[in-house]
Amino acid sequence: MIELSYFAAAVLFILGLKRMSSPVTARGGIVWAGAGMVVATLVTFFHPGLSNFGLMILAMLIGGGAAWYTGKKVAMTDMPQMIAIYNGMGGGAAASIAAVELLKGHFDTGTFQTLAVAGALIGSVAFSGSMIAFAKLQGLIKRSILFPRQQLINLAVFAATLVFGLILIFSEAPAGFAIFMFFMLALLFGILMTLPIGGADMPVVISLYNALTGLAVAFEGFVLGNAAMIIAGTVVGAAGTLLTQLMAKAMNRPLTNVLFSGFGAQGGEAMEAVEGSMKEVGPMDAAAMMAYANKVVIVPGYGLAVAQAQHKVWEFVQLLEEKGVEVKFAIHPVAGRMPGHMNVLLAEAGVPYDKIYDLEEINNEFPQADVVLVIGANDVVNPAARNDPNSPIYGMPILNADKARNVIVVKRGKGTGFSGIENALFFLDNTRMLYGDGQAVASQLIAEVKQL
Amino acid sequence: MIEGFTALYIFMLAGFVGYEVIGRVPVILHTPLMSGSNFVHGIVLVGAMVALGHAQTDLERMIGFIGVMLGAGNAVGGYVVTERMLEMFKSSKEKPQ
Numbered sequence: 001m002i003e004l005s006y007f008a009a010a011v012l013f014i015l016g017l018k019r020m021s022s023p024v025t026a027r028g029g030i031v032w033a034g035a036g037m038v039v040a041t042l043v044t045f046f047h048p049g050l051s052n053f054g055l056m057i058l059a060m061l062i063g064g065g066a067a068w069y070t071g072k073k074v075a076m077t078d079m080p081q082m083i084a085i086y087n088g089m090g091g092g093a094a095a096s097i098a099a100v101e102l103l104k105g106h107f108d109t110g111t112f113q114t115l116a117v118a119g120a121l122i123g124s125v126a127f128s129g130s131m132i133a134f135a136k137l138q139g140l141i142k143r144s145i146l147f148p149r150q151q152l153i154n155l156a157v158f159a160a161t162l163v164f165g166l167i168l169i170f171s172e173a174p175a176g177f178a179i180f181m182f183f184m185l186a187l188l189f190g191i192l193m194t195l196p197i198g199g200a201d202m203p204v205v206i207s208l209y210n211a212l213t214g215l216a217v218a219f220e221g222f223v224l225g226n227a228a229m230i231i232a233g234t235v236v237g238a239a240g241t242l243l244t245q246l247m248a249k250a251m252n253r254p255l256t257n258v259l260f261s262g263f264g265a266q267g268g269e270a271m272e273a274v275e276g277s278m279k280e281v282g283p284m285d286a287a288a289m290m291a292y293a294n295k296v297v298i299v300p301g302y303g304l305a306v307a308q309a310q311h312k313v314w315e316f317v318q319l320l321e322e323k324g325v326e327v328k329f330a331i332h333p334v335a336g337r338m339p340g341h342m343n344v345l346l347a348e349a350g351v352p353y354d355k356i357y358d359l360e361e362i363n364n365e366f367p368q369a370d371v372v373l374v375i376g377a378n379d380v381v382n383p384a385a386r387n388d389p390n391s392p393i394y395g396m397p398i399l400n401a402d403k404a405r406n407v408i409v410v411k412r413g414k415g416t417g418f419s420g421i422e423n424a425l426f427f428l429d430n431t432r433m434l435y436g437d438g439q440a441v442a443s444q445l446i447a448e449v450k451q452l
Numbered sequence: 453m454i455e456g457f458t459a460l461y462i463f464m465l466a467g468f469v470g471y472e473v474i475g476r477v478p479v480i481l482h483t484p485l486m487s488g489s490n491f492v493h494g495i496v497l498v499g500a501m502v503a504l505g506h507a508q509t510d511l512e513r514m515i516g517f518i519g520v521m522l523g524a525g526n527a528v529g530g531y532v533v534t535e536r537m538l539e540m541f542k543s544s545k546e547k548p549q
Contacts, residue, residue, distance in 0.1 A: 006498075013492050014469055020488045020538070021477040027538045030488055034531050037494060041527075044498045050505030052513060059504070059517045060497075063524035071532030082533050083487050086494075090526035093496040096519025100503040100512050127522075210490050217496045218466075222459055224499050230459070231466045232495040238470030239489050243482065340482035344537060 012036030088130025211240025303376015491530030
């Protein structure tokens with residue numbers, strides 16, 4: 001009966017994920033998967049030989065309640081870090097299972113013992129790494145943290161983790177001290193590994209930890225002989241790995257590079273000095289430029305999300321369209337903090353899908369655009385990615401906004417973006433800066449266009 | 453119990469399924485899908501429940517308790533966030549502009 005229910009849950013998960021992969025059925029997909037989860041959880045209470053039910057229910061109420069509250073309350077723009085933190089919790093749970101099993105210390109075969117340790121390592125790294133990712137996106141950690149010999153130290157910590165892991169695998173009944181050291185080192189490695197990663201790389205990292213947690217869950221599933229955990233964990237592990245690759249590819253950087261290069265902080269001085277000066281423009285002139293243009297391309301970025309400007313921007317676009325201006329949205333694959341982040345926000349505002357274009361679809365159209373309106377995007381339109389081999393983002397495909405006849409950049413202040421890289425686009429002759437919060441600027445633009 | 457090659461078969465097939473499922477996803481759904489798959493590995497809750505249920509010493513109970521708490525957070529949080537995100541997609545379809 002329990003096995004049958006787990007089987008049903010696994011089927012529901014896969015069907016749910018399948019439905020989530022099409023916009024029409026996506027909503028139903030999560031409900032299916034949710035039903036699978038409820039079935040699996042309820043039936044587990046009838047697992048033979050269990051005790052500690054009081055503690056179990058209490059823990060579920062605390063963990064579930066806190067997650068329910070934060071999940072309902074959080075703003076749409078903060079979704080990425082919430083996914084990071086929930087994902088980290090999953091990794092932590094997998095590591096906890098391994099810890100309990102290791103403390104008990106009686107494994108049927110060495111294979112199970114190895115899998116338990118492997119799952120513990122992966123789960124711990126996903127846990128502490130995701131927490132750092134959360135702290136970074138939440139703004140608790142502002143910059144990429146780099147220190148001398150960082151990679152060497154990381155490597156040493158990882159090696160030490162492996163040594164203790166091997167001790168655990170090859171000891172009959174692992175000693176408490178070794179177990180403790182193993183988990184501490186694994187957690188430390190997750191932190192050290194994530195600290196230097198910043199900027200545009202965060203989506204890739206969250207996706208990677210998502211895949212890792214899936215794998216850890218699958219490994220612990222083997223240890224517990226739980227088919228639902230094996231299947232669900234493996235499916236997520238594979239899907240997450242593919243998604244991670246897609247994202248890394250979108251940035252034209254191999255995954256190893258993302259993880260080990262210390263993005264956004266190295267070689268700051270070696271970069272070509274940016275020449276020219278930033279030229280400001282007022283909302284009135286900007287609105288006039290766009291209202292009398294033939295074609296306007298809008299490039300949204302994380303700043304749009306922060307300012308919650310999507311509704312106002314769409315209102316502005318509709319006004320432009322009434323005046324006969326052709327407007328398109330250009331979305332970079334890693335704009336925002338997660339792939340598809342901008343699509344979600346624009347969908348929320350009611351922008352039809354057929355006005356939204358991917359990088360490849362629209363990049364050739366920029367030279368024909370009269371005005372490109374960049375709202376809160378930075379690295380994804382930085383021409384240094386094409387021109388400057390010393391730039392940390394060199395080689396990343398970008399939206400060629402600089403090739404348009406005019407560029408208007410909506411930006412809150414003069415500083416560099418999330419990745420800390422100076423943007424040459426802002427200094428070009430055909431670029432005008434429109435300072436202000438995205439939503440406020442969009443409101444001003446709407447007012448100005450109405451007066452024209 | 454699932455052992456040896458049966459386990460390997462399950463692992464292989466499930467991996468294939470995961471790869472296939474996401475291979476056909478439009479970019480627009482990447483974020484919700486990442487969130488959805490994040491929810492799916494919330495099944496770890498079940499394992500944590502079993503671990504806590506079998507715990508005998510206080511230390512085991514404590515770690516098991518933390519595990520169940522984290523697992524429940526993963527499952528519930530993953531669900532709430534994914535549902536909110538997908539709900540938005542629905543509403544944008546209902547009032548096409």
